[in-house]
Structure formats: C-alpha cells, structure tokens
C-alpha cells in the first residue's frame with residue numbers, strides 16, 4: 493500500500509469541477525411488462541458535473557438502477573435526452589465504467605487476470621496495462637494477492653478486485669450500483685473511505701446508488717433523492733460538509749441535519 497496517489501494519472505476533472513459533464517433532460521423509461529407498460533422513470537432532468545460525486549438514494553423500485561443503466565448506455569430511454577460531453581449517451585462506452593453489488597469475477601482467472609481483462613478486451617498496450625494493474629492492486633490494498641483466485645478471497649476482497657478492474661482502463665465516469673451493499677458495516681466503511689481516497693486522487697466523476705442515506709451524505713457532493721411509482725427526482729441536496737471526509741463527521745450536527753432533510757424528502761419521518 494505504499495503507492496503514491498499523487499502519481500496516479502489525473503483527469504482534467506479536478507480543475508474543471510463546475511462543468512456539466514452529463515446532462516439528462518425529461519428522461520423517461522417505460523418497460524413493457526406482462527401486465528402492461530411500467531413507468532420506471534418519469535420526466536427526470538439533472539446535470540452531473542465533471543469530477544463530482546453524486547449519489548442516488550430512494551426506496552426500492554424508485555428507478556435508481558434504471559437511471560444508472562441509462563447512464564451506462566445499457567438501456568434505451570423511452571423519452572428525453574441524455575448526453576455526455578454533449579454527445580448522445582445511447583450505448584456503452586469505454587470512458588464509462590460500471591460496478592455492481594456483487595463482484596462478477598471469472599473464477600478460473602487469477603485476481604490479476606481479472607483486473608487486466610477490460611484492458612485486454614479494449615486492446616490496450618499490454619506492458620502499460622501490466623504496470624497500471626499492479627499499481628491498482630496496491631491502491632485497493634491487495635498487493636501480493638495478484639496470483640490468488642476469487643474463491644480464495646473474502647467478499648470485501650472480491651469487491652476490491654472489482655474496484656481495481658473498474659479503474660483498470662481508466663474510465664472518466666464510474667457508475668456504482670450499491671457496490672458495497674453486500675458487505676458488513678465495518679468493511680463497507682473501510683471501502684467507502686478507500687473510494688473517497690481514490691476519487692479525490694483521480695478526479696473521476698462518480699454516480700453511486702445506495703439505499704443508505706447516511707452513506708450517501710458521507711460520500712457525496714450532491715444527493716439525488718428519488719421517489720417511486722413512477723420514479724421521479726424529488727430533489728437534489730447539496731452536501732456542504734468539508735473534505736476530506738472522516739468518519740467522525742457522522743457525529744456532527746450538520747451531518748445529522750442533512751440525513752434528516754433527505755429522510756423528510758423521502759417521507760420516512
């Protein structure tokens with residue numbers, strides 16, 4: 493873990509945080525189901541700035557994963573516009589990476605082979621990739637585990653591998669669907685701190701889905717609060733807690749206030 497984060501490649505994001513990178517306007521997603529059309533997202537408009545950490549929170553079924561799939565170009569929208577850097581976002585792109593709740597690792601490939609897979613698929617330079625992947629292994633705290641196989645790792649370690657793999661081809665945008673949701677509280681907190689450390693060192697734009705309001709407040713610059721049936725954006729909450737964030741911040745009145753504001757928007761109180 494002796495990697496110097498300052499030496500990792502930085503995007504221009506850290507210098508241009510106020511520019512809208514992703515813009516969604518009147519986005520609607522209607523699924524055809526056996527019982528008729530289902531409006532999963534209804535008229536959702538937003539922008540996401542370059543280098544920003546945005547979380548999507550809301551109860552089950554409010555369309556968080558649907559919105560993330562649209563952002564990843566994995567689903568076709570029914571109405572509205574969605575752009576990245578002004579270009580229509582209607583298909584998967586190498587500059588957008590996706591990470592899910594459970595690490596989908598190939599069991600017959602070693603940790604290092606799993607991490608190197610996206611770069612190999614994209615035909616990136618093998619030597620540069622090998623060096624980068626070694627650095628990433630250290631970055632996620634798995635130095636020395638490159639030759640292990642996924643079934644030899646704990647759940648937290650597998651998510652670390654997935655995080656390294658997500659970063660391997662250096663996408664500008666990280667879409668994360670409850671990436672640490674299946675981990676125990678302690679490992680989850682550690683992973684959140686690691687993620688913030690990596691995010692602040694690399695300037696990636698992160699869109700993070702979670703059910704956990706406290707986690708969203710702790711991590712984010714802004715929290716998009718969504719309500720279900722049909723999925724709508726109830727509001728956007730600016731998180732004005734200072735950075736870098738420390739777990740002790742969760743004791744502060746401002747943290748609790750923000751959590752309660754969001755709970756209120758969701759009608760939890």
Ligand SMILES: Nc1ncnc2c1ncn2[C@@H]1O[C@H](COP(=O)(O)OP(=O)(O)OP(=O)(O)O)[C@@H](O)[C@H]1O
Nearest residue numbers: 523524525530532551552553554555556557558559
């Ligand atoms: N492929 C699909 N076909 C039909 N309906 C779908 C499909 N994917 C999602 N839905 C429906 O769209 C709505 C939104 O689902 P989505 O998974 O986006 O919600 P979510 O907020 O991510 O939920 P959760 O927090 O439980 O993961 C739900 O009513 C769901 O049943």
